[in-house]
Structure formats: structure tokens, C-alpha cells
Amino acid sequence: MVSSARRRGWVASVALAIGLAAGLVGLLGGFGYRWAWWPLGTGFTIVRWSAYAAVFGASLGLVALFMPPWRRGLVCRLIALGAIFVGVAVAGVPYVAQHFGDNAPRINEVSTDTENPPPFVALVPLRAGAANPPEYGGAETARLQREGFPDIAPARLSLPPADAFARVELIADAMGWTVVASVPAEGRLEAIAETPWFGLRDDVVVRVAAEGGGSRVDVRSKSRIGRADRGMNGRRVREFLQRLAE
Numbered sequence: 104m105v106s107s108a109r110r111r112g113w114v115a116s117v118a119l120a121i122g123l124a125a126g127l128v129g130l131l132g133g134f135g136y137r138w139a140w141w142p143l144g145t146g147f148t149i150v151r152w153s154a155y156a157a158v159f160g161a162s163l164g165l166v167a168l169f170m171p172p173w174r175r176g177l178v179c180r181l182i183a184l185g186a187i188f189v190g191v192a193v194a195g196v197p198y199v200a201q202h203f204g205d206n207a208p209r210i211n212e213v214s215t216d217t218e219n220p221p222p223f224v225a226l227v228p229l230r231a232g233a234a235n236p237p238e239y240g241g242a243e244t245a246r247l248q249r250e251g252f253p254d255i256a257p258a259r260l261s262l263p264p265a266d267a268f269a270r271v272e273l274i275a276d277a278m279g280w281t282v283v284a285s286v287p288a289e290g291r292l293e294a295i296a297e298t299p300w301f302g303l304r305d306d307v308v309v310r311v312a313a314e315g316g317g318s319r320v321d322v323r324s325k326s327r328i329g330r331a332d333r334g335m336n337g338r339r340v341r342e343f344l345q346r347l348a349e
Contacts, residue, residue, distance in 0.1 A: 110170070111167055111170040111171070111176055111179050111183075112176065112178070112179045112182070114163060114166060114167040114170065114183075115164060115167035115168075115179050115180075115182040115183040115186060116182060117163060118160050118161070118163035118164035118166075118167055118182075118183065118186035118187075118190070119160070119164065119182055119183075119185050119186040119189065120160075121156060121157075121159060121160030121163065121186075121190075122157055122160035122161065122164070122186050122189035122190040122193060123189060124156070125153045125154070125156040125157040125160060125190070125193050125194075126153070126157065126189065126192075126193040128149060128152075128153040128156070129149070129150050129153035129154065129157075129193060129196070129197070130300075131149065132145075132146045132147070132148075132149030132150040132153060133146055133150065133300035133301040133302075134300070134301075134302075135149070136301050136302070137300075137301055137302030143301070143303075143328070146301060150197050151197065153193065154193065154194040154196075154197045154198065155194075157189070157190040157191075157192075157193035157194040158190060158194045159190075160186055160189070160190040160193075161186065161187045161189075161190025161191050161194065162190075163186065164182075164183045164184070164185075164186030164187040164190060165183070165187055167179065167182070167183040167186070168180060168183040168184065168187070200333065204331070204333030204334060206334075207251055207331070207332070207333055207334030207337065208247040208248060208250060208251030208252070208331075208334075208337075209247065209330065209331040210240065210244050210247045210248060210251070210331065210332065210336075211235055211240070211325060211326040211329055211330060211331060211332045211336070212235075212239070212240055212244065212323065212324060212325035212326065212332075212336055213248055213252060213255060213323070213324055213325075213336040213337045213339075213340045214239065214248070214321070214322070214323035214324075214340075215255055215256055215257045215258070215320075215321045215322055215323070215340065215344070216257060216310075216321045216323075217239075217244070217245035217248060217249075218245075220239040220321075220323050221291070221308045221309065221310035221321050221322070221323045222237075222239075222308070223237045223293065223306060223308050223325075224284065224291065224293065224308075225283050225284035225293045226283055226284075226293045226295070226306045226308065229283065229295070229306075230306065230327060233327035233328065234327065234328045234329070235325065235326060235327055235328065235329070237306075237325075239323075248337075251334075251337065252337045252340075252341070254341070255337065255340055255341065255344070257319050257320065257321050258319070258320040258321075258322075258344055258347050258348065259314065259317060259318070259319055259320075260317050260318045260319075260320060260347070261316070261317040262317055262318055263313075263317070263318065264290055264311050264312065264313050264318045265287065266318075267311050267317075267318035267320060268287050268290055268292070268311045269287075270347065271292055271309050271311060271320065271347070272285060272292065274343060274346045274347060275292060275294050275307075275309070277346065278296070278339075278342065278343065278346070279296070279297075280294035280295065280296050280307060281294055281295040281296075281297070282294045283295060290310055290311035290312055291308065291309070291310055291311075292308070292309040292311075293306070293307070293308045293309075294306075294307045294308075294309075295307070296324065296339060298335065303326065303327075303328070303329075303335075304327050305324055305325060305326045305327065305332070305335065305336060305339070306324070306325050306327065307322065307323065307324045307325075307339070308322070308323050309321070309322045309323075309343075310322075320347060322340055322343050322344070323340075324336040324339050324340050
């Protein structure tokens with residue numbers, strides 16, 4: 104007959120194994136899409152079910168934590184705590200992403216100038232076949248952006264355009280963008296920004312123009328696929344503007 108201590112250790116070990124396996128499967132869901140193993144919807148489904156498995160693993164770890172014997176089995180308790188931590192962490196990633204996505208406006212692009220957004224030029228051929236056209240989404244997109252990202256606005260710098268553009272180039276490199284076109288004479292930089300997990304590609308264009316004794320900088324970021332970007336473009340534009348203001 105299996106002792107209580109051994110049973111507790113077995114339950115804790117299984118719980119930890121489930122959490123770790125769920126984490127690996129969840130990672131594979133995103134990287135599998137990046138590597139063209141399956142479509143985007145399949146990747147999201149894999150991540151969602153891995154989160155369910157992680158919750159189950161954490162619950163099982165909680166059961167193991169309170170199984171008798173109470174005053175013995177330090178190793179078992181540590182394994183159970185590890186299972187709870189891993190399960191919560193694995194399930195928490197898609198939960199947080201879902202939370203931010205549900206609270207973000209249902210748009211797939213963000214621009215600091217919604218009346219005269221910076222146009223894509225060099226990126227247009229690279230967007231061939233993309234679900235979302237390169238043109239700006241129009242008045243409805245602008246309205247939803249103002250509701251969801253009321254703080255996003257053009258950046259105004261005291262630097263001359265040439266210096267401001269050089270700064271834009273440095274920030275684009277620091278943010279890990281792949282620069283497709285850099286035309287200082289036109290004040291235009293175009294780049295591709297790739298999400299780290301699924302490898303989703305968004306396109307970015309920055310426009311630098313003289314204004315008064317300094318410069319005005321506008322930036323636009325747009326997804327190639329999806330009617331809603333879960334706030335990704337807005338967060339990217341915010342980060343760019345924050346770095347520009349430093």
C-alpha cells in the first residue's frame with residue numbers, strides 16, 4: 104500500500120510536470136506559427152489549451168501542498184509550490200494578454216497624425232498579399248484611437264530635422280526594428296517590427312518635418328493581419344514617443 108508521503112510526492116511531481124509541459128506547449132504554439140508549422144488560429148488555440156492545462160497543474164499542486172503528512176516532506180512541499188508557481192505563470196501570460204486585448208480599441212493601426220497620417224512607400228510592395236491594406240483606416244479608426252489612446256500625439260523637438268532624424272534612426276535600432284528605408288532628405292524612415300513570440304509583422308513609418316525652430320515627428324504603426332491588434336501598435340508608438348522624449 105502506498106504511503107501518504109509517497110502519494111503526496113507523486114501528486115506534487117505530476118502537478119509540476121503538467122505545468123512545465125503546458126509552458127513548453129504554449130511556447131510551441133507561438134513559435135510554431137512563426138516557423139509556418141500551422142496557421143495563426145491554431146497557434147492561439149494551442150496557447151489557450153496550454154493555459155487550461157497550467158491551471159489544472161497549479162490546482163493539483165495546491166492539493167499536494169495540503170495533503171498529509173503535515174509536518175514532514177519538505178521536498179514535496181517545495182515541489183508543490185513550484186507546480187503552483189509554474190502553473191500560475193504559464194496561465195498568466197495569455198490571461199494578461201487577453202486582458203489588455205479586451206481593453207484595447209478594435210483597430211489594427213495607430214498614428215500620431217490621424218488627419219494626414221504618414222504614408223507607407225517602400226513597405227507597400229512588402230505588404231502585397233497582406234490582409235490589411237497599406238492605406239489608413241479612416242475616420243472610424245481615428246475615433247477609436249482617440250478613445251483608446253488619447254495621449255498619443257505628434258512629438259515636437261527643439262532639434263533641427265537632421266538631428267531629429269538621426270535620433271529616430273537610433274531609436275528604431277534600439278527597438279529592434281528592421282529598417283527598410285531611411286531617407287533623411289525626405290524625413291522618412293520605414294521599418295518592420297516583429298513580435299518576439301509569434302513573429303507577427305507590423306509596419307512602421309516615421310516622418311520628420313521642420314516646424315518653427317525645431318522638428319515635428321509623426322509615427323504610424325500598422326499590422327499586416329487582423330482586424331484588431333490587442334493594443335500592440337499603440338504600445339509600440341507610445342514606447343517610441345517615450346524614448347524620443349528622453
